[in-house]
Structure formats: structure tokens, C-alpha cells
Amino acid sequence: MFFSFGAAYDYLEGVTGSTAKSGMVKQLKGVNVPFIGEEDLTEYSDSETAFLKKNLCADGESFVSFGGAETGSILKQAAVTFSTDKTGSANRLVELSRLHHIKANDHFMFLIEISGISEEKEKTSTLVLRTESSQSLTGLVSGICTEMAADETDLSGLISFSEFSRTPFFNRYMPDIVKKISGNKRTVMFDEYDMSIDELNEESYGEI
Known part of the structure; x- marks a missing residue:
């Protein structure tokens, strides 16, 4: 997955709101994803997803993955620092996704x-x-x-x-x-x- 600055900012804004309620960014380790294989998943929440759930009157959870344990750790760190450094946190997430995009066999x-x-x-x-x-x-x-x-x-x-x-x-x-x-x-x-x-x-x- 490749984050633009706007997408990274929207993601961090959404997941930070969820973090404020739960006290942590939810992560799932070693999940088997159909047609892909084993992945570490991190909670995904943005304004678009929240709007969609509200209009459909639907409950559920959303997760994202574009790397292993190291990526999950950086996602959590970006969410933690977002409240005090919104631009810097979003830029770090953009850079992370670019580095993974270069290293990985890309799929979406x-x-x-x-x-x-x-x-x-x-x-x-x-x-x-x-x-x-x-x-x-x-x-x-x-x-x-x-x-x-x-x-x-x-x-x-x-x-x-x-x-x-x-x-x-x-x-x-x-x-x-x-x-x-x-x-x-x-x-x-x-x-x-x-x-x-x-x-x-x-x-x-x-x-x-």
C-alpha cells in the first residue's frame, strides 16, 4: 500500500480518534490473508470509512497491512506522535510506505x-x-x-x-x-x- 500525504494524514487522524477511545492501536499478528499469505494487520480507521459505516448502519472493523512487525511498530509510533506533530507523523508514514513499495512485490x-x-x-x-x-x-x-x-x-x-x-x-x-x-x-x-x-x-x- 502506498500512502499519499493526504491519505496518511486521514489515516492517522482516524486511527488516533480510535486510539483515544481504546488506549491503543489494535494489531493482529500472523493473520492468514486469502491469496496473499501471512500478514501482520493494523487497525485502519479514517473519515471515509466512518462515514460509510454510519450511512450503511453497519458495524465492523477495518485493518490494513503493507509490511511485517517493523511496519506495525512504526504505524503505532506515528499514531502516538500525531497529536503533537501532525505533519511530521504523516510525512514519516508516507516515507515508510514508499520504502516498502520499493522493497516489496507490490499488490493492493x-x-x-x-x-x-x-x-x-x-x-x-x-x-x-x-x-x-x-x-x-x-x-x-x-x-x-x-x-x-x-x-x-x-x-x-x-x-x-x-x-x-x-x-x-x-x-x-x-x-x-x-x-x-x-x-x-x-x-x-x-x-x-x-x-x-x-x-x-x-x-x-x-x-x-
Whole structure:
């Protein structure tokens, strides 16, 4: 994962608020991630994630990983110093992500598990979206949004993607959005599985 300054600042601002409540940055050690392998995970909380959960009335936790134990330690340190040195802490996190980006075999993946009621039955699904890098996904989404804005020249204003499904644009554009993400040459995986992340781990073992 590659942090821009804005993303690093937003992350630290969000996780610092969570830290103030819990007293620590939550970390999970040696977690098996489907299709990736064993990773150390650190709590992820930013304003966008909080806004999304609030609008969806959803509970849950978010975690991020882009390195091992050393990375987790620096993430915690950045969160601790953020209240007294916001710019310096964010810049250190940006530099860390750049160094990891150079050293690692880059990948960027979202794993989203959702449990709820569908057609009066309990259902759990997991969406896997993996691209060659975070930049490639950002560029793809930016391009899609630009095309949508160009099509709707008679409208003005802002629409959050967390509210997108409640607008007339959802049925009009969503099939094309899925098609463009799936067909993009930088997209490695874009699949939905009718199982939890733990179950997917068992299925994907040996495919890493």
C-alpha cells in the first residue's frame, strides 16, 4: 500500500480518534490473508470509512497491512506522535510506505466481508478486489468518475459513493463500472464468494 500525504494524514487522524477511545492501536499478528499469505494487520480507521459505516448502519472493523512487525511498530509510533506533530507523523508514514513499495512485490487488495439478511435468509459474502497497485486502482476510479461527470452535464453538486446506491445513477452506471474494473489490465482479481473470509482462507490455501 502506498500512502499519499493526504491519505496518511486521514489515516492517522482516524486511527488516533480510535486510539483515544481504546488506549491503543489494535494489531493482529500472523493473520492468514486469502491469496496473499501471512500478514501482520493494523487497525485502519479514517473519515471515509466512518462515514460509510454510519450511512450503511453497519458495524465492523477495518485493518490494513503493507509490511511485517517493523511496519506495525512504526504505524503505532506515528499514531502516538500525531497529536503533537501532525505533519511530521504523516510525512514519516508516507516515507515508510514508499520504502516498502520499493522493497516489496507490490499488490493492493480489498477483502470485504458482509453478513446480513438477503431474501429473508442470513447470508455472508466476501468481495475480493486485487490490483497491481493502489495507484492503478485510484487512477481507474478517477477515470470512471470523470466519465460519469462528463455524461451528466446538466447536474451539479457532490455525491458520496457511500450514497451511490440510493441514487438513480446506480442502476444506470453500476453494470458499466463493474465491467470496467473487471476488464482493466491492472486488475488481478475481482470476484465475489458466498463465504466468510475464514472459509475463503481454507478454500484458497495452496493457491497463494
